[in-house]
Amino acid sequence: MDETEKPVRVPPQMSVYADRHNVTHLVQCVFVFQMLVSDLLIHQPDDPISFLMDELQRISVDVPRVLLFGPPAVGKNTVAKRLSAELRAVLVTADTLLLDQSEPSSQTEQVLQRLKEMDCIHRGWVLVGFPQTRLQALSLQQLGVLPEHVVLLEAPDDVLLQRFQGRQVDHLTGDVYHQTFIRPDDDVIANRLEEGRGLSEEQRLAKLQCFHREVTGLSSAYQHVLKVINGDQPHADVYQQVLAFVQTCRRSITPRILLLGPPGSGKSHQAQLLSNKYKLVDVCCGCLLRSVAADGSTVGEQIQPYLESGHPVPDSLVLQVLQERLSQMDCSCRGWILHGFPSELQQAKNLQESQYQPNRVFFLEVTDEVCLERITLRATDPISGQRFHAVAQPAPNSEVQDRLQTRPEDRTPAVEHSLEQYWNHSAALQSVYPDAVHIDADQDPHSVFEALESKLTAD
Incomplete structure (x- = not known):
């Protein structure tokens, strides 16, 4: 088995020490230390101890690590964009990573590399659009990508199909709205909205069927940090429920x-x-x-x-x-x-x-x-x-x-x-x-x- 496929393990002494000295949160960022060692070898500073101390002071591990997923047209991208702005976290989407254009075997590696970049480490991240299968989720977990909060947005298929039909796009920002579900508060934005490029009925049903095939396995991979929220509500209510969940904190001592x-x-x-x-x-x-x-x-x-x-x-x-x-x-x-x-x-x-x-x-x-x-x-x-x-x-x-x-x-x-x-x-x-x-x-x-x-x- 390839090294990258092995489950990530933490030395047992680390958990005991972390509890004793109230630094449990550091255990959750093992990959940060791996990256620091790599930086040390790359930069080769004259004073390695001071270099590492400076780097650690600049890195905050108490940052959001949020994953949103759900069926197409449920509103997850809109929620993710608003949430990342609220939390001042980096928004990471499948579209920005161009995952659809890459081989399935390299998609996980692309996501991993993006989340290891310094802006994601400093500010945290909101990930949407990936993973799409249980296998992808397990691969991320094995590589040390462990979201603190995972949100599944759900809505009936008939509601989702209606949203497909009312989709509108702001051509300047790329923001997605809907004729009835999500309307912009600014009349200037509302006046420049254009009808979104639609999918055929067959394509819409295929996307929903694909989601239904994968949702059970994907949910089970994140069952310990998962919150299911009804997306068939006013957008403001959905967002407030997501925000309230994401703002819940983990206990300082890991039970x-x-x-x-x-x-x-x-x-x-x-x-x-x-x-x-x-x-x-x-x-x-x-x-x-x-x-x-x-x-x-x-x-x-x-x-x-x-x-x-x-x-x-x-x-x-x-x-x-x-x-x-x-x-x-x-x-x-x-x-x-x-x-x-x-x-x-x-x-x-x-x-x-x-x-x-x-x-x-x-x-x-x-x-x-x-x-x-x-x-x-x-x-x-x-x-x-x-x-x-x-x-x-x-x-x-x-x-x-x-x-x-x-x-x-x-x-x-x-x-x-x-x-x-x-x-x-x-x-x-x-x-x-x-x-x-x-x-x-x-x-x-x-x-x-x-x-x-x-x-x-x-x-």
């Missing part, structure tokens, strides 16, 4: 959260809720191992036999996979929530020694009876894949009920064994994390989440 608790305590569900709200990376150890086992890598081939046999994966392999994942740029910049590991004393000690220590640890407390009820009464529909629960979420009809299947690990003997194993190691885990917060998980998920959230945001 590294560990959720512990018996099986059935709700760790996975709470991790998902925290991830969705705070844009953290949800790292489920079991899911991560299955993913690596399926990717065909050397480590995956070593893990696969253990998963097939049902035997535990050796700690050395688990830690190798975890360190690989937690070192990637999204975890270092956004923070993470780990659950499913550690489950016993030595694993916890190994995690602490790996320099990927959590800075927030929560024990979800719940009785065995509640855990048994939550797990043993759930079953899965083999046709739809949907999971139901006899009490909390029963099957919608008898036909679905009759075909539900219970996983072997969800049966009473297996759950009782898992609970016994957890309690055998619980006291040892608490000794490793004496400052952990204990949360009563024997309540509705929303109340548990509120309790977690209050402790997470507390000083």
